[in-house]
Structure formats: C-alpha cells, structure tokens
Amino acid sequence: MDDLYREVIIDRYKNPHMRGELDPHDYSYHDDNPLCGDEVRIDVRVDDEDKVTEASFTGHGCAISMASADLLVESIIGKNLDEVKALSKEDILEMLGIELGPVRLKCALLSLKVLKAGVYGLESVEEELR
C-alpha cells in the first residue's frame, strides 16, 4: 500500500533540499507539462572544468515530479557536464526507488528533460532564434 509514496518522496515534496533560483547561472531551462500542469525550472553553475558547483530548481507539480527534481538536482553537484548529459531514465527511477506506469513516468522525467535541455544549451539556441 502506498508504495509509490515512499517516505523519501513525501519528504522531498514537503521539504525540498534544492529549491531556489541561481542568478547568475551558466545554464538554465524551464519547461512544463501542460496536460498535468507540472512545471520545472533548473539553474546550474559550473566551474572552469565544466563541473557542476551549484544547482537548484523551482516549479510546482505532483509529489513524484517535485521529488524527482529535488533528487536529480542534488545528484548532479560535483558531476561534470558529460556525466549530466549521460543521465538516463533508469537513473531517475533508481533515485526515486519506485516503478512507474507510463502516465506517472512523465511526471518523474520532466526534470531530467529540463536539465538536459539546459546543459545542451537549448536556451541559448532559442534566444538566438528569437
């Protein structure tokens, strides 16, 4: 019962460790899932060797999406950008410690999508084309 709502998920949802904005930042991206209303922005700062020194997120959504954003952002501190780019769906599920059906999987993966779009520089591409 309540397997999806493991203590870590509820705890991260209620008391996130990594919530906030970083200004200035080296990478930032924002996206939402209009169908369920979930919204996530992730900011990242890196050092000269492209290693993540600071990262944070803001947004709103269900417990799964917010807990996964919090755990993901925490996990990338100290990683270099190549390692961040290599993060996969399986890494997120392992952090959450649950299995998800296709509908809730979208909640869990929104933050990974945002993070990857950020570090691949989608924001700068969008600005360039504006």
Next chain:
Amino acid sequence: MGGGDMIRRVQLTGFVANESPHKFEAGTPAIAEAIGLGAAADYLAALGMENVHIHEQELVSYAMERLEEVPGLTIYGPGAEERGGVTSFTFEGAHPHDVAQILDEYGVAVRAGHHCAMPIHERFGLPATTRASYYIYNTTDEVDRLIEALYRVKELFG
C-alpha cells in the same frame, strides 16, 4: 481511403464518391456498437430515468456531506441538488494526481486532470482537480470508502 458505401463509381484513374452521408461512412458500420447502444437504452428505460436521477442525487448529496467533513478539502461547483453525479475537489497540500493515485491504491477509481475543462481550472488558478463520479452501480458504502482513503491522503500529505 475508400471502401464500402462511400463509393459510387471506380475507374482506373480515380473514383466518384457517393452522396452524403454515405461518402463519410466507409467500411463496415459499427453494428455491434449500435446493438449495444440499444441494449443500454433498454436497460436504462427498464430502470426508469427518474430512478436513475433519484439514485444519483442520493449518492451525490451523501458524498458532498461526507466530503465537507474532510479537513483541507475544497469542493468546486454548486450544491448537490443542482449538480449531476460528479464532485471535483482539491486537497490542501496534495496534488490532484497524487490524490487520485492514492485513492486508486484503495480501489477507488477517480479521475484527475482538467476533465476537458481547462479554462475553468485556469479561472480558479488550479493545476487540476480530482473528480469522483457516482452512478447507478455505486453505493453509499463506496462513498465511505472514498472518504476513508481521503483520510489516508491527509495522513501522508497533511
């Protein structure tokens, strides 16, 4: 795409479509579905639509009474006598999709989302609502089960 009743004439270089509405009805018609619809109409007529309405009203009145007892729960829309057998609500501190998921684990099937009414959710500043519906096959015991599960949500998220 063509077939069945939609064709009037076929030539090597093209075809001539049948007149409306036949040209929009390619292939085998929905025969089983039409017979099923007839059976459903017979079933409801035998129950009496007045009785269907009375049963729905009983359930939705009881549900609203019980839902109002749950602390932190907000119901949207008019009073029981002015609505059909549906109740959309939000729960303070818990996202509508999380509420639905937990109810599901208690065997209570509800819907979460915009319910094909996104503008009114934006009007109320809501990302979504959870919606429980009541119909002829539901009972007050099941409403009690919904309430019990909502208290479990409160325990987890409250």
